[in-house]
Amino acid sequence: MTAAVELRDVAKEFPGGTRAVDGVSLSVEAGTVFGVVGHSGAGKSTLLRLVNGLEEPTSGSVLLDGQDISALGERRLRPLRREIGMIFQQFNLFRSRTVLGNVLYPLRLAGTDRAAARARAEETLEFVGLAGHGGRYPEQLSGGQRQRVGIARALATRPKVLLCDEATSALDPQTTGEVLALLGRVNRELGVTILLITHEMEVVRTLCDRVAVMEDGRVVESGEVYEVFARPRHATTAAFVRSERHSEPDAPLLERLRARHPGRLVTLPVADGNPALEGLSELLQLHGVDFTLVHGGVGEVRGRPLGSVTLELRGRPAAVEAVVAGLRVPGPVEAGAR
Ligand SMILES: Nc1ncnc2c1ncn2[C@@H]1O[C@H](COP(=O)(O)OP(=O)(O)OP(=O)(O)O)[C@@H](O)[C@H]1O
Ligand SMILES: [Mg+2]
Incomplete structure (x- = not known):
């Protein structure tokens, strides 16, 4: 079975010598939720940026659906990027656009015609529980609603993979729970593969099938979530799962x-x-x-x-x-x- 996302011995060194990612190999099976945890500076965001092609690896390869993206030029990378949606801690919505305008944006960018784009955007807003909110502006929404818009925007083009960079870290516990439940539906009902990074074990516990723990650019431990929680082998992992245990x-x-x-x-x-x-x-x-x-x-x-x-x-x-x-x-x- 081809993995939806695969990293083979990937390293990313920034000018100045920081090795943000240092020899990471991991494989995310299609239809699963994969979590990466680690402390600040571990290299998590860099890892995600390598997956969506925003950063180029210094060495190693990143494969989407078995295709090595580093071998592709910008022109051939673009349609592949459409297969990947991304959401962020600070939501990164366009403040000057309405909710509907935010969700329409990637569709128009992909060249979807006006009527089809509108239908798709409204359908997606309904899926995330924001039917009827299309005319509002991001600043008129709560944090949880903003992240729902972020999710709708990321899903508008029906990507196969959703990348989440600390998607619930700015939310209170109840709102976090609601957004996690929505992400669970995105995975189960839409069949979207999710690769998320977080420092909250709650996110891993409720949502992920597998987890990798990162430290200083490396994966120090990975496995099926329950096994990692029940029998952590690395001290960093043990510290992360301590409260859950x-x-x-x-x-x-x-x-x-x-x-x-x-x-x-x-x-x-x-x-x-x-x-x-x-x-x-x-x-x-x-x-x-x-x-x-x-x-x-x-x-x-x-x-x-x-x-x-x-x-x-x-x-x-x-x-x-x-x-x-x-x-x-x-x-x-x-x-x-x-
Ligand atoms: N564009 C860049 N240029 C130089 N160094 C960078 C760049 N981006 C990240 N780094 C460095 O790479 C390391 C990993 O950063 P990264 O943002 O991936 O960590 P992170 O795990 O996402 O941290 P956080 O939890 O704080 O978001 C850090 O030391 C950071 O300073
Ligand atoms: Mg980060």
Whole structure:
């Protein structure tokens, strides 16, 4: 199967010597949502600009639908660019044009005739939930509505791929949720492949099939979202997914927990395919051990459970020991033991 977007050992060095992208290979299957996360300066925006041909790689190749875009001249690149839509953190709408005018713009640029362009623009505005708003100006809209216009404009020419550069970073949590839901529909209902970059794991958790983590221009880890969240291998990834995993309490929190809870503190990871809390109540009953839930939580990533819980166990020392030994979890940790 040909990937919708593929990068093969791509590097981008700017004059002055900054290697913004440094040997990145990744493959985005058609019809999927691929997320790239990384801290500021990791090279995420540069990566997207390489994909839509706004930057030329210093080395390596960028393929769209199997076609190497660096081998194409500007003339042959132009129709290919129409296959790619893009949305931005600051929306980048034309302030002097109406909502309809913004969505019409790429269609007119592509040479679509007036009537067909208008029909397409209105249909697209309806898809993003802005039917009837065509005559308004961007400044008369909320942030969430502006991003919907941005999405409608990006989709007007029916691209196969949508690139999103921090598309929800300027929005409040509720509006973020609405825009993410819309992007999910864009992927599922229109079959658009999405490549997005973000520093918000919430975006990855709710929307992406696969994720790559970038640091200093390189991909340090990538994989299926749940696997990466449940078992991060790189320290940067672990830091990104920490809050989503309700991970074991850090040292200061542990100290506060210890002050409140004199019993044995045990943190249990909860993930798909590990029995976690299964059998715990029987075990506690069998040994006459009591417990209090003192920290943690279990959430959902891609429809699968993920989290951790920290329990205080109270009872005779030998009984508590027997419970800890009997927990059928890969490495029940005495909180703070690692
Ligand atoms: N046109 C340019 N000329 C020179 N250096 C650049 C240029 N564009 C980006 N850089 C540098 O390349 C590195 C990566 O920048 P990039 O914008 O891709 O990062 P980013 O991951 O998108 O960061 P942010 O999260 O802050 O948007 C940075 O060190 C940046 O200063
Ligand atoms: Mg950026």
